[in-house]
Amino acid sequence: MFGPEQGHFALALACVLALVQFAVPLWGANRRDARLVGLAPYLAVSQLIALGYSFLCLVMCAVSDDFSVQNVAANSAVSKPLLYKITGVWGNHEGSVLLWTLILAVCGGAVSLFGRNLPDILRGRVLAILGGVSAGFQMFCLLTSDPFDRVFPAPMDGQGMNPLLQDPGLAFHPPILYTGYVGFAVPFAFAVAALIEGRVDAAWGRWVRPWAVAAWCFLTCGIALGSWWSYYVLGWGGYWFWDPVENASLIPWLTGTALVHSAIVVEKREGLKIWTVLLAIATFSFSLSGTFLVRSGILNSVHAFANDPARGVFILALLAIVIGGSLALFAWRAPSLTSTGLFSPISREGSLVLNNILLCSICAVVVTGTMYPPFMQLLAGRTISVGKPFFDAATIPLTLPLLLAMGVGTALPWKRAQLARTFSHLYAAAGIAAIGLVLCFWKLSGVLPIACGALAIWVIAASASDVLRRIGIGHTSAQGVWERMKHLPRSSWGAALAHIGAGITVLGLCGMSQAQHAIVEVHIGETRSLAGDDWTLLDVHDYIGPNYKAMQADIAIRHNGKLVTILHPEKRDFTTQSQTTTEVAIHTNFITDLYGVVGDRHGTGKDTTYVLRLHRNPLAPWMWLGGLVMAIGGAFSLSDRRMRIGAPKRAAARNMARA
Amino acid sequence: MNATRRGILTAVPIIGAGVLGVGFWRMLSDMRSGAFDPRAIKNPNVGKPIPSFAMPGLPGLGDGFTDAELRAQHRPVLVNFFASWCIPCVAEMPGLRAISRNMPIWGIAYEDKPENAAGFVQRDGSPYARVASDRHGRVAIDWGVTGVPESFLVAPGGRIIWHGSAALDPQIYEAEIRPRLAGL
Structure with a gap:
């Protein structure tokens, strides 16, 4: 019922359905045939069912230890816990490509089900584009990386999984991150559909924004989760390494953030149309290219996928069709899109333009830093590596004005603002930021951390004061405040929350710039101090885990003689994979992380010493907390009635008449 | 317009x-x-004698070394440039530890704060027989290092006979380094 052959067949069926989903609605829209266009949602849902079944088959193969399936034999083992048998399905190249296409199909299904308020022709075209992309990737899956490949004779047991990947955080990281990547396929499809139609208006902006916001929320969560994983699993005390794989997720996040903002301008002012369409195309193109670069072996990265240039050629051809096709269409049709908005630099839309310029500049920096090494080697035959110093030096100065503008932007009215009036709303926030600056001078060292910290406090204060002003705190009765709170659009709450989240993340980053660590070699019972805390190694003992041998240390941390916590970091040896992992022990009070790692054992008997790494990471949890708050802000604005209902019926009727 | x-x-x-x-x-x-x-880099110094240098050690990891000491070795030495800020170097460490069972590896910390480099080396057990600090990358320039990690096989007497720009692992050792050791 759920065997590998059924799964393989369902995958092939889904691929065919996706091809039909691509061709029929486009053809129907061209012929103005409502019946053909109307098939699109049914095809999208059927494709989703077929692909869902196929994915379920692969999960069942892994759960039932069917080692005749090459993919299961290579990545699973009988002794693996059930949770990791399931999540291990997407922990490898083939399975992750299948998950990727499944999420794309889910997006198509969502447009079919939740996009009922869209004009039929537009919805048909959007689904056709999604179907085309789906078909391409399902073909890639079938032809070059088939997850249902069989081996004969089937081995008795599988080869097991990298122990580093056996972690709940990483198990759910790929689905969330992929949902973010793939979710931007919907704005992309909207952009291409609009180019085919030759029209972008306020209604289009209103339709496209919820999809972009939803994808953005997932991508934000996915990046935060990945960074958190590297913090507590790799045991290195770091959280972001500017590794190509990390950059591959940051680049679409930057353009996606710009897209979420520029779509507001399309919706409210009918401006930035061409730019927004380009951003929608660019964001998805960067998502796709990231997937491609990671898997082709062109970029050096620690996140090793099985690199195969033949696969790379296939994906590159696919990218050339998707990205090249959409950009060619853009170059051909975009000049005909007319803009009506007149922009004053001091206005809400002006500040959104500034936001876009800065975000895209940061994006350009990250793209340059990531692509420079391979291109330098191709053109000059020289190998270089671009690392943290470049990225820090180039991105932080661009982040400062971005933070400054974030505080002012939401306080500005549309069309034309009076600076003096706007600033009068921001006195309180500026005051708090000034206090914050003093606080930063006291607590932080270094010009950039102090500036970033003060600006982050400024963003938080300005966003909060903006909401407080709108609900009338201070000049309306309690009853009036409650009424205004109820009527303030949820998107305003969401924007404020997301901006506060960004501020919290930046504060976390500033705190981490002050992190202190020490590497010490101690005997049992010895005490070392780090930044005011006394760390004592109480004991070290060995024990045997399910599939590893572990050495566990007990480290007591005292502050002024008072016991704060006892950490139990471990070092585990996985015998079958001959791999060692460190289990970091973290004590957090949400202000400071105390982070302990146990390393090697030296000597014997009384002279036995242990290498310990002790970290004091101020505000570390705030980095991920801020990401979560950003995503919650996005989700909150998604629940806004205006987002869900979509454009007024009048606009829809007008579209129908034109179509 | x-x-x-x-x-x-x-x-x-x-x-x-x-x-x-x-x-x-x-x-x-x-x-x-x-x-x-x-992952490959061509180095013009292969086949030539090692450049002259003198480098201090890392805190807690003994003294550094000089070109004279390296030349005076009677066994071939693998010289490995690394840095604590370099991600491939993190990945390379288990491979280096495996190779260090077969031949001595001398490490040079490239453009790295000595305390960071020392912590990095000691993290999971040092593969290096000796470690020196090239704090400002001057020595690396003479060696023709373009990034980290890079490794050089130095024959007794101080001639560079092989250069690798990839993160080393036992496969590369078997395929590229071991055959060259036999000829010495």
Whole structure:
């Protein structure tokens, strides 16, 4: 019922359905045939069912230890816990490509089900584009990386999984991150559909924004989760390494953030149309290219996928069709899109333009830093590596004005603002930021951390004061405040929350710039101090885990003689994979992380010493907390009635008449 | 003027994507033929004597070393440039530890704060017989190092006989280094 052959067949069926989903609605829209266009949602849902079944088959193969399936034999083992048998399905190249296409199909299904308020022709075209992309990737899956490949004779047991990947955080990281990547396929499809139609208006902006916001929320969560994983699993005390794989997720996040903002301008002012369409195309193109670069072996990265240039050629051809096709269409049709908005630099839309310029500049920096090494080697035959110093030096100065503008932007009215009036709303926030600056001078060292910290406090204060002003705190009765709170659009709450989240993340980053660590070699019972805390190694003992041998240390941390916590970091040896992992022990009070790692054992008997790494990471949890708050802000604005209902019926009727 | 601006805005993305696409295609096709290895670097010093240098050690890891000491060795030595800020170097460590069972590896910390480099080396057990600090990368320039990690096989007497720019592992040792040791 759920065997590998059924799964393989369902995958092939889904691929065919996706091809039909691509061709029929486009053809129907061209012929103005409502019946053909109307098939699109049914095809999208059927494709989703077929692909869902196929994915379920692969999960069942892994759960039932069917080692005749090459993919299961290579990545699973009988002794693996059930949770990791399931999540291990997407922990490898083939399975992750299948998950990727499944999420794309889910997006198509969502447009079919939740996009009922869209004009039929537009919805048909959007689904056709999604179907085309789906078909391409399902073909890639079938032809070059088939997850249902069989081996004969089937081995008795599988080869097991990298122990580093056996972690709940990483198990759910790929689905969330992929949902973010793939979710931007919907704005992309909207952009291409609009180019085919030759029209972008306020209604289009209103339709496209919820999809972009939803994808953005997932991508934000996915990046935060990945960074958190590297913090507590790799045991290195770091959280972001500017590794190509990390950059591959940051680049679409930057353009996606710009897209979420520029779509507001399309919706409210009918401006930035061409730019927004380009951003929608660019964001998805960067998502796709990231997937491609990671898997082709062109970029050096620690996140090793099985690199195969033949696969790379296939994906590159696919990218050339998707990205090249959409950009060619853009170059051909975009000049005909007319803009009506007149922009004053001091206005809400002006500040959104500034936001876009800065975000895209940061994006350009990250793209340059990531692509420079391979291109330098191709053109000059020289190998270089671009690392943290470049990225820090180039991105932080661009982040400062971005933070400054974030505080002012939401306080500005549309069309034309009076600076003096706007600033009068921001006195309180500026005051708090000034206090914050003093606080930063006291607590932080270094010009950039102090500036970033003060600006982050400024963003938080300005966003909060903006909401407080709108609900009338201070000049309306309690009853009036409650009424205004109820009527303030949820998107305003969401924007404020997301901006506060960004501020919290930046504060976390500033705190981490002050992190202190020490590497010490101690005997049992010895005490070392780090930044005011006394760390004592109480004991070290060995024990045997399910599939590893572990050495566990007990480290007591005292502050002024008072016991704060006892950490139990471990070092585990996985015998079958001959791999060692460190289990970091973290004590957090949400202000400071105390982070302990146990390393090697030296000597014997009384002279036995242990290498310990002790970290004091101020505000570390705030980095991920801020990401979560950003995503919650996005989700909150998604629940806004205006987002869900979509454009007024009048606009829809007008579209129908034109179509 | 508006039309020109639009023309530029619409043409630039496709030209940019085209350039990237052609570049990627060249890289991929060269990778298949073996002409392009993202991890390989040519070094002009192979076959030449090692340059002269004197470097201090890292805190807690003994003294540094000089070219004279390296030349005076009676066994071939693998010289490995690394840095605590370099991600491939993290990945390389288990491989180096495995190789260090067969031959001595001397480490040079490249453009790294000594305390960071020392912590990095001690993290999971040092593969290095000796470690020195090239704090400002001056020595690395003489060796022709373009990035980290890079490794050099130095024959007794101080001649460089092999250079590798990839993160080392036992496979590379078996395929590239061991056959060369036999000829010494």
